[in-house]
Amino acid sequence: MKIITTIEQMREHSDRLRDEGNRIGFVPTMGFLHEGHLSLMRKAREENHTLVTSIFVNPTQFGPNEDFKSYPRDPENDSVLCRKVGTDVLFAPSAEEMYPEGSKTIVHVSGLTGVLCGASRPGHFDGVTTVVAKLFSIVQPHNAYFGLKDYQQYRVIATMVRDLNMGVNVVGLPTVREDDGLAMSSRNSYLSEEERRSALSLNRALRLAEDMFEDGVLDSAAIRDRVRETVEEAPHARIDYIEIVDAVELTPVETISGPSLLAMAVYFGKARLIDNTVLGKRRSRAGMNS
Ligand code: PAF
Numbered sequence: 181m182k183i184i185t186t187i188e189q190m191r192e193h194s195d196r197l198r199d200e201g202n203r204i205g206f207v208p209t210m211g212f213l214h215e216g217h218l219s220l221m222r223k224a225r226e227e228n229h230t231l232v233t234s235i236f237v238n239p240t241q242f243g244p245n246e247d248f249k250s251y252p253r254d255p256e257n258d259s260v261l262c263r264k265v266g267t268d269v270l271f272a273p274s275a276e277e278m279y280p281e282g283s284k285t286i287v288h289v290s291g292l293t294g295v296l297c298g299a300s301r302p303g304h305f306d307g308v309t310t311v312v313a314k315l316f317s318i319v320q321p322h323n324a325y326f327g328l329k330d331y332q333q334y335r336v337i338a339t340m341v342r343d344l345n346m347g348v349n350v351v352g353l354p355t356v357r358e359d360d361g362l363a364m365s366s367r368n369s370y371l372s373e374e375e376r377r378s379a380l381s382l383n384r385a386l387r388l389a390e391d392m393f394e395d396g397v398l399d400s401a402a403i404r405d406r407v408r409e410t411v412e413e414a415p416h417a418r419i420d421y422i423e424i425v426d427a428v429e430l431t432p433v434e435t436i437s438g439p440s441l442l443a444m445a446v447y448f449g450k451a452r453l454i455d456n457t458v459l460g461k462r463r464s465r466a467g468m469n470s
Contacts, residue, residue, distance in 0.1 A: 181263045182438055183270045187302045190271050194232075194320040202229040206321030206348075208312060211235040214253040216356040216364035220325040221265045223353055232319050233262050234271040236278060241307030245288035247450075248406075252369045271319060278314060287313045289343070292430050296332050296443050297454065300420050304389050309340050316341075316348050326350050327362050329355040331441055331456045335430060342353050355455070357383065363455045370451035374416065378449045381414035382455040389442050393459045398436045400424040403459075411446055420452065427458050436460055 184190045197204055205228030207220045207364045239293055242248035255272070262270050286306050292298070292303035316324065320331030324336045335350040343347050351402035356364045362376065371379060384409040392403050404422055411417050425432055427439035445454045 181259075181267050181270055182428040183259070183272060185272055185274065185277065187273065190269075190273075190318050190405055191320070193269060194318070194375070197230050198320060202226060204230050204232055204319065204321045206232045206234070206315070206319050206324045208236075208324065208326075209233045209317050210237045210251065210366070211258045212254055212369070213258050214356075214364045214366065216327050218265050218354050220327060220353055221262070221267060223351070224323065224325045225241065225266045226234060228283065228323055230268045232269045232271060232321065233260075233265060234268045234273075234313075234319065236271075236273055236275075237310070238278075238307060238311040240279070240310060241304050243301055243303065246301070247367075247370075247447055252366050271315075278445065287340060287344075289340050292332070292336050292339055294424065295430050296421060296423055298332070305333070305336050307337060308316050311336055312345070313340065313346070316346055320347055323351055325351045327355060328352045328457070329365065329454065331443060332430065335428070342368060361387075362451070365425060365453060366450045367453060367461060370449055375448040377452065378416045379446075379451075379453055381411050381417060382446060384451060385444075386411040386442065386457045388397075388454060390457055390459065393436065400433050400436060400440070403436075403442065407442065407444070411444070414448075416448045418447040420447060424459070427461070444451040 193350055194204060205224030207218050207224050221233055237251050240249055288306050289309055312343055328334055338350045341350050357425040360380055362379055387401050388410055389407050390393050392406060404424055407422050411419060422444040424440050424442050426443045431439045440459045441456055442459055443456040445452055
């Protein structure tokens with residue numbers, strides 16, 4: 181596995197790979213890798229000649245009172261895991277390399293970024309789209325892989341790629357869960373044992389919502405209320421939002437008539453966890469760029 185830390189070297193390497201006819205699969209991450217990341221990397225490994233993984237804790241997607249400083253980091257273990265799943269190139273730039281003094285450009289996707297997590301975390305998605313646009317331009321992947329736990333992020337990035345004609349195929353892959361149903365997330369490491377037990381209410385609430393929908397309940401408010409009750413029963417839970425929105429446009433849905441995203445963000449102690457399910461359409465894999 182080659183480790184590259186400069187933009188110039190990464191770009192040169194990707195140019196060469198492309199010239200030689202290699203298909204590049206890319207998994208951008210902020211490190212502290214878990215099975216969710218590894219499943220993306222395995223898929224990318226399978227579908228491409230070369231797998232590039234990036235590790236960069238992107239400061240611009242954290243708000244001033246968020247957890248940038250304390251975000252979990254374990255570069256040594258990350259590097260072992262990257263090697264294990266067959267990463268060919270690990271791109272791990274510094275913040276100075278990615279954002280040299282004088283950087284002036286921000287990539288902003290309108291509409292999709294003002295709701296759900298975008299409403300609670302102003303500026304977050306501008307940070308995400310700016311860094312992902314930069315990473316795409318440096319790594320020049322054919323295919324890029326994202327987890328659908330961050331469903332809104334996936335929609336925002338797919339829209340950016342479509343609107344800016346970036347020519348990258350954006351692939352969304354299903355959320356990976358622990359055996360007890362907790363969605364894998366680097367931020368799970370913030371949970372105490374008791375908070376972790378409480379956080380299982382998220383998965384429980386999502387399954388309950390799916391059952392209601394299967395039983396014919398199409399009224400968003402009824403489903404949302406039941407989900408809210410289930411989460412609120414859990415000790416330590418502090419709800420940020422629970423919403424049902426159109427799965428493509430992320431606009432509010434009153435009566436479910438097509439694929440609709442039930443998404444939520446809930447604090448357990450200092451961990452802000454997100455989780456979701458798409459009602460109205462079972463998807464095991466999403467690859468839409470629009
Ligand atoms: O999902 C993440 O880990 C980050 O938001 C990403 C896509 C790597 C951009 O920093």
